[in-house]
Amino acid sequence: MTATGQVLATGLAAPEPGWQRSADVIVVGSGIAGLAVAIHARRAGLRVLVITKSFVTAGSTGWAQGGIAAALADDDSPAAHRHDTLVAGAGLCDVAAVDVLVNDGPRAIANLVRWGTEFDRNAAGDLALTREGGHGLRRIAHAGGDATGAEIVRAMVAEVANNPEITVIEHALALDLLLDDRGRAQGLTLHVIGEGQQDGVGAALAPMVVLATGGIGQVFNASTNPAVATGDGVALGLRAGAAVADMEFIQFHPTVLWLGGEAAGQQPLVSEAVRGEGAFLVDADGVRFMADQHPLADLAPRDVVAKAIMRRMRATEAPHMWLDGRHLGATMWQERFPTILASSRSHGIDPVTDLIPVAPAQHYTSGGLRTDTWGRTTIPGLFACGECSCTGVHGANRLASNSLLEGLVFADRIGSLLPSGLPDRADPVPPTAVRSLLSADARPTLQQAMTDGVGVLRSAASIDDALGRLADLPTAAETDAGTETWETTNLQGVAVTIGTAAGIRAETRGSHWREDYPDRDDARWRRRIVSTLLPDGSLEVAYEPVHVPQED
Numbered sequence: 001m002t003a004t005g006q007v008l009a010t011g012l013a014a015p016e017p018g019w020q021r022s023a024d025v026i027v028v029g030s031g032i033a034g035l036a037v038a039i040h041a042r043r044a045g046l047r048v049l050v051i052t053k054s055f056v057t058a059g060s061t062g063w064a065q066g067g068i069a070a071a072l073a074d075d076d077s078p079a080a081h082r083h084d085t086l087v088a089g090a091g092l093c094d095v096a097a098v099d100v101l102v103n104d105g106p107r108a109i110a111n112l113v114r115w116g117t118e119f120d121r122n123a124a125g126d127l128a129l130t131r132e133g134g135h136g137l138r139r140i141a142h143a144g145g146d147a148t149g150a151e152i153v154r155a156m157v158a159e160v161a162n163n164p165e166i167t168v169i170e171h172a173l174a175l176d177l178l179l180d181d182r183g184r185a186q187g188l189t190l191h192v193i194g195e196g197q198q199d200g201v202g203a204a205l206a207p208m209v210v211l212a213t214g215g216i217g218q219v220f221n222a223s224t225n226p227a228v229a230t231g232d233g234v235a236l237g238l239r240a241g242a243a244v245a246d247m248e249f250i251q252f253h254p255t256v257l258w259l260g261g262e263a264a265g266q267q268p269l270v271s272e273a274v275r276g277e278g279a280f281l282v283d284a285d286g287v288r289f290m291a292d293q294h295p296l297a298d299l300a301p302r303d304v305v306a307k308a309i310m311r312r313m314r315a316t317e318a319p320h321m322w323l324d325g326r327h328l329g330a331t332m333w334q335e336r337f338p339t340i341l342a343s344s345r346s347h348g349i350d351p352v353t354d355l356i357p358v359a360p361a362q363h364y365t366s367g368g369l370r371t372d373t374w375g376r377t378t379i380p381g382l383f384a385c386g387e388c389s390c391t392g393v394h395g396a397n398r399l400a401s402n403s404l405l406e407g408l409v410f411a412d413r414i415g416s417l418l419p420s421g422l423p424d425r426a427d428p429v430p431p432t433a434v435r436s437l438l439s440a441d442a443r444p445t446l447q448q449a450m451t452d453g454v455g456v457l458r459s460a461a462s463i464d465d466a467l468g469r470l471a472d473l474p475t476a477a478e479t480d481a482g483t484e485t486w487e488t489t490n491l492q493g494v495a496v497t498i499g500t501a502a503g504i505r506a507e508t509r510g511s512h513w514r515e516d517y518p519d520r521d522d523a524r525w526r527r528r529i530v531s532t533l534l535p536d537g538s539l540e541v542a543y544e545p546v547h548v549p550q551e552d
């Protein structure tokens with residue numbers, strides 16, 4: 001079934017590669033997933049090339065506050081973690097992938113400790129664990145209070161630096177996958193802003209390409225994601241013909257610091273862990289509106305909290321709600337939440353004495369490049385892990401702090417394939433389909449269309465309107481093939497895929513809330529929407545049944 005008349009870019013629009021280099025494994029992205037694959041590949045004795053669009057530390061991982069979930073406590077178990085993950089996933093989790101996640105989780109965290117991550121510990125020296133939305137008990141390891149991601153990145157970058165055989169190229173944007181005559185990945189083209197011989201457009205060749213490019217947050221006006229989150233891996237995979245799934249399940253974090261209606265770009269997160277430690281939501285009249293919304297009240301799964309906030313905002317005509325954490329006290333704020341304390345104070349709000357204005361903003365994409373439980377996409381030799389992938393562990397809604405864990409666990413799985421050998425190496429064939437890039441000027445229109453039409457609240461009419469606006473974006477001049485035009489083109493490919501799937505899914509489930517289909521979890525929609533870009537630039541949509549019984 002071809003679902004949209006929109007024509008997306010399908011192939012290389014860049015000049016001929018001016019230089020070439022080769023490796024055994026190419027990793028695109030330098031967050032937790034990409035760096036873990038690189039470390040494993042090096043340990044397998046392989047030549048690894050990591051390419052990253054900005055600085056090696058600039059990805060989403062470094063911004064993660066809450067932490068990383070795993071069954072680490074004595075009173076916890078993988079079965080209990082599995083239960084909470086499946087409940088949050090609202091009937092669409094891939095149970096085999098969830099089993100991998102929860103069973104391998106504790107070992108993956110032990111790897112992080114071995115690579116030097118210093119998690120916060122209690123007086124007995126055990127990992128200090130906190131709680132977040134949807135978790136039945138304390139299960140979240142954290143570092144530096146609320147600076148978990150920054151500490152993980154610090155340790156992993158140091159581990160990579162200890163391996164001079166891992167080559168990292170910063171300021172390198174992956175453009176298009178290179179395929180051989182049998183349709184197998186053999187490397188990619190990239191645009192490097194550098195000095196010397198490897199500047200401009202080049203080709204990196206390897207029989208194994210791992211995409212770990214993170215999120216798509218810049219598709220929307222406001223997001224917790226950093227500026228680099230432009231969906232490059234998903235768009236690259238789409239253009240190469242890889243299947244993409246669950247893209248309609250965009251997670252909006254309920255408590256993002258509200259900086260005014262016009263605030264755009266990356267917004268400061270106020271971690272769920274703040275509610276995990278006892279803060280609660282109130283409206284302008286001080287009413288604790290979460291109390292009657294869910295048995296877990298303020299710690300309900302985040303789609304429930306985000307929707308309750310949106311409903312309350314609409315009902316009270318307020319631009320935001322409030323988070324009350326004053327009773328946590330100055331010491332708790334300073335020691336557990338130094339990042340949030342500093343960012344709030346920098347905006348004139350002191351959480352020790354003030355209510356914090358909060359509203360939902362885009363935070364995470366549960367979907368991505370469809371993979372099996374070994375990180376394999378539908379293109380031989382092309383792997384994906386972390387946020388740009390869809391292993392199926394998140395289903396319709398990711399459980400808090402399962403994302404760093406997913407990146408790590410499935411990077412480990414990819415790593416465990418390496419000792420048995422690489423795919424065959426062959427020469428790539430030159431790409432044939434050439435389409436023009438979008439103008440960088442199109443980005444604000446694209447973001448506004450998606451925010452208006454495919455945000456927390458959606459309907460057939462709003463989605464159609466957004467898709468119409470996306471079809472009408474201006475193209476770039478041929479001479480203007482820089483990073484921003486590629487990013488905008490990538491954003492459009494991702495946005496159309498999200499909008500198309502959101503329009504097709506005629507129900508409300510997980511983080512996908514259709515105002516015109518308010519009833520939740522229609523049994524007929526217990527299936528995954530899988531999109532593939534055809535050579536003519538249209539999207540083909542298929543359905544993948546979700547067979548295995550879930551916990552509801």
Ligand code: SIN
Nearest residue numbers: 065066271272400401
């Ligand atoms: C948070 O700290 O609230 C975010 C955690 C997550 O997205 O998993």
